[in-house]
Amino acid sequence: MKRRSFIKNVAAGVALPSLLGGFGVRLHATAPLGRLMSALDADNDRALVLIQLDGGNDGLATLSPLDQYDRLKKARPNIALPENRLLPLTGLSTLAMHPAFIGMRNLYEEGQVRIVQNAGYPNPNLSHFRATDIWMSASHADEFIGSGWAGRYLAYEYPNFPIGYPNANMPHPLAVEIGYSMSLSLMGPQTGMGFVIPDTQSYYQLLAGEQAPAPNTPAGEQLAYVRLIAQQSRVFAQAILDASKKATNQATYPDTPLAAKLKIIARLIAGGLKSRFYLASIGGFDTHAQQADTSDPTKGAHAQLLQQLGDAVWAFCQDIQALGVADRVAGMTFSEFGRRVASNFSDGTDHGEAAPLFLFGTPVAGGVTGSNPKLPLNPTLNDNLPMEVDFRSVYATVLRDWFCVPEADVPSILMHQHPFVNGLFRPGMACLTSSVREDHWEAGRSLLTCRPNPFREAVVLDYESTGGPTVVQILDASGRIVATPVSGWQAQGRYQITWDGSALPAGVYFCRLVSGQAQQTRTLQKH
Incomplete structure (x- = not known):
């Protein structure tokens, strides 16, 4: 290189x-x-420390039930x-x-x-x-x-x-x-x-x-x-x-x-x-x-x-x-x-x-x-x-x-x-x-919005193509692609389409944009 x-x-x-x-x-x-x-300023954001006990911990040896x-x-x-x-x-x-x-x-x-x-x-x-x-x-x-x-x-x-x-x-x-x-x-x-x-x-x-x-x-x-x-x-x-x-x-x-x-x-x-x-x-x-x-x-x-x-x-x-x-x-x-x-x-x-x-x-x-x-x-x-x-x-x-x-x-x-x-x-x-x-939600650069969310039928997808091959996909919770509202070459710019999601069962889905090297995903809730 x-x-x-x-x-x-x-x-x-x-x-x-x-x-x-x-x-x-x-x-x-x-x-x-x-x-x-x-400089890193002190911040009061909360943190969670997760400790994995790898292998399967024995609960009865950790905590013994004296009543039994x-x-x-x-x-x-x-x-x-x-x-x-x-x-x-x-x-x-x-x-x-x-x-x-x-x-x-x-x-x-x-x-x-x-x-x-x-x-x-x-x-x-x-x-x-x-x-x-x-x-x-x-x-x-x-x-x-x-x-x-x-x-x-x-x-x-x-x-x-x-x-x-x-x-x-x-x-x-x-x-x-x-x-x-x-x-x-x-x-x-x-x-x-x-x-x-x-x-x-x-x-x-x-x-x-x-x-x-x-x-x-x-x-x-x-x-x-x-x-x-x-x-x-x-x-x-x-x-x-x-x-x-x-x-x-x-x-x-x-x-x-x-x-x-x-x-x-x-x-x-x-x-x-x-x-x-x-x-x-x-x-x-x-x-x-x-x-x-x-x-x-x-x-x-x-x-x-x-x-x-x-x-x-x-x-x-x-x-x-x-x-x-x-x-x-x-x-x-x-x-x-x-x-x-x-x-x-x-x-x-x-x-x-x-x-x-x-x-x-x-x-x-x-x-x-x-x-x-x-x-x-x-x-x-x-x-x-x-x-x-x-x-x-x-x-x-x-x-x-x-x-x-x-x-x-x-x-x-x-x-x-x-x-x-x-x-x-x-x-x-x-x-x-x-x-x-709201500051957290707005931080960074937004390339994709989906509304309304939650949705029942139609969803408006507002997205930005960086130019070239552009794909917008809908995935279910397991990662399986269930719909592809957009797939093709697009010039750089903002786009908006309406996608009909009425046929999908209720649940959680992901809307994913892939455009050039950029990717962005939004969570969607279907009622």
Whole structure:
């Protein structure tokens, strides 16, 4: 690649993956370094930190139902936790935590943890990959949705992204994920909505201005040049740097991978980054074998995982409190499924159904939602914990009560109507004003509008062609094209057509414009 050609492509706004030491940026480059990037001002935009417990967390070991301890002991004679070693919870005589989960228990005692018991969904799938997709997309078990619930919310809040981004209204990444690739959670209807940091080492290399060495060949020299230009041209990477420089006096964290990720997230939030979602994960929860030490069930693989999780979250909450940003940060754990009621013959537990999830942080209303799971009198290896709270109802409540999405708009984001779960957040928290949300909606460059929305029959599509082949498509929730109102060559300019959608069944659809290198998608609701 010639240097002149590369610079031309960057200036034209071509979507390019960042190559600085594997630092993954799933976005369109829209401006040279420094444009629109004034000093990062402190902002009160709310952020949600999602922690994925990869593998399927065992809820009955995490939270033991004391009112059914005899049945639990019968179901798990080899790995049941001793009742006298469990951590009591103030005000709860029938529920106790794993002794290694002391960090989360301490937060609970401070009123900063909401336990949601028996979270799941109807007809659960027990495949890791499929179940993870369901939790990340908020789909039904029998449908496939190619976008994530968080990504669709971000597309709702910032509908013109990525065209015209970054901008004065939103100069920062919409979301940040620390992981080797962008998860489905952050995929929007047309593009990834986040900024990916592959690992903690990549982050600190970025701060130090370092990059992985390139091979000493002509191709290596070219790669080094591409990396350098990519690093210099990514204004979102610059936002990460600027935020990091503003918050350096942090609390002490445990020396674990999850804690290292949460430390970075706390630093970015305290530094003024306006990103709405932060994602981190901790693996190892697929505990089919040696889940616990049979000579002392309070120790073992699962105990180590819970200690890492609890201690990391505790340190994170202490840190953001000291940094003065705790009021604008909430967190939530999720896992693709739980484990079976009975232990297996390998001193572990197999894939199960429902399990608890945890919301944490100062804005969270401490306590418990849901009841203790009901254990069978004579448990077998096939017994599961039934769902009590649909996890998508938790998402709906997060959107309404934390991100201030009007109730009427939540179904179009989650693709379905779900009841809300009251009491997850503290009452009386101020929400976004309508003028702030309108600023978000108007930020960037709008190439496509669809009205009325919701619609019943005719829809007026107002769009801009950049010149050349232009397509406007209507897609259903699964991504299947159900109509193509526009397809052909068009001169540059604004156009308006009326499309008849009366034949489509009620539901959520996407209207997508593709014109040259520009793409933009709008969500449509058919009544």
